[in-house]
Amino acid sequence: MESLNDVKRLLVMAILAGKVMLKNGAETYRVEDTIKRICKSRNIDFAEAFVTPTGIFLSVEYKGEVLTYIKRIKSIKFDLNKIALVNEFSRQFVNSNMSIDKGFEILNDIDNIKTYPKSLRLIFGGFAGSFFTLLFKGSFTDFVSTFIISSILVIVMEFLNRKNFTFFLSNIIGSSIVTILSIISVTLGFGTDMDKIIIGSIMLLVPGVAITNAIRDSISGDFLSGISRGLEAIIVATAIAFGVGATLKISFILFGGM
Incomplete structure (x- = not known):
């Protein structure tokens, strides 16, 4: 120097x-x-x-x-x-x-590199959720319904991120929208198993990278970062569970069990 x-x-x-x-x-x-x-x-x-x-x-x-x-x-x-x-x-x-x-x-x-084009994100976001539905033994109609719902979820989450929503609130909103759309899909006959449609769609929200990094940081001795990332993953998982559970409970109260 x-x-x-x-x-x-x-x-x-x-x-x-x-x-x-x-x-x-x-x-x-x-x-x-x-x-x-x-x-x-x-x-x-x-x-x-x-x-x-x-x-x-x-x-x-x-x-x-x-x-x-x-x-x-x-x-x-x-x-x-x-x-x-x-x-x-x-x-x-x-x-x-x-x-x-x-x-x-x-x-x-x-x-400053731009992310993948929006159309590509929608397509592969839809496939990511729909193949999880197949993994959990969903039907072909569930596959199609999950593809559409997962693509909508990608749009919603990108919108919430642009509006600077906190990750806790955005995950609650995202999981709630997934649940509402899944209920509508089954009610209208586009899907057959609401549980598998919801599970496949919300897999896009699951904090897999945060969990992996928490484990790798902890193994490397960075316990502060490991605990922080682990807590982040727990909060996200809680938000997803709350969004799905609250929406299902409200639907059951208003319209009865499915």
């Missing part, structure tokens, strides 16, 4: 790499390792990163000067492609003389 200003820019770039990874669902130990590797690749005397699911803390020392940077992460989604791209970038940066400016350019490009 040529100057303290370069160290500051390297620190900010490393935080940006960690931010892109963390907000797209990466495990905390992976984020910490990436940040430290980027910093130490440019002869930093000391670099230590501490990452939680909602924030990144980084301190570096260079020629007696200690610099600290804190970044708050408010929203987390899941895009494993961006995580893989940042992993690839970090290897290129560490094993080459890539400039910091070029690093910023690559990371900003990765961060």
Whole structure:
């Protein structure tokens, strides 16, 4: 490194790499390792990163000067492609003389990559739910009903995310809509088994990545992150159960059992 200003820019770039990874669902130990590797690749005397699911803390020392940077992460989604791209970038940066400016350019490009087209998300979101219905031995009509309901659920959840609903409330609303549509589907004769339609559709809401990351973080010794992600998964599961249960109870009270 040529100057303290370069160290500051390297620190900010490393935080940006960690931010892109963390907000797209990466495990905390992976984020910490990436940040430290980027910093130490440019002869930093000391670099230590501490990452939680909602924030990144980084301190570096260079020629007696200690610099600290804190970044708050408010929203987390899941895009494993961006995580893989940042992993690839970090290897290129560490094993080459890539400039910091070029690093910023690559990371900003990765961060701004658009997700899959809406039509593709609707189709494969529908298939994801409908094949779960088949897995639970649903009929072909249940498969078709679940496909339609799951596609609608994708639209609803994207709308709620754009409106900045909390993940607890959005999961309650999403699971309630799934239940209402499943009841309507069976009542009109488009489906035969309401339970399997509901189960298949709400699988899109199940926090599988959060559960997996909670286990992996805990195994790696990051118990704070493991507990945080585990609690997140429990809250989401509770919201789903509440949305389905409350909607079914209301329907039974108003219209009787099916």
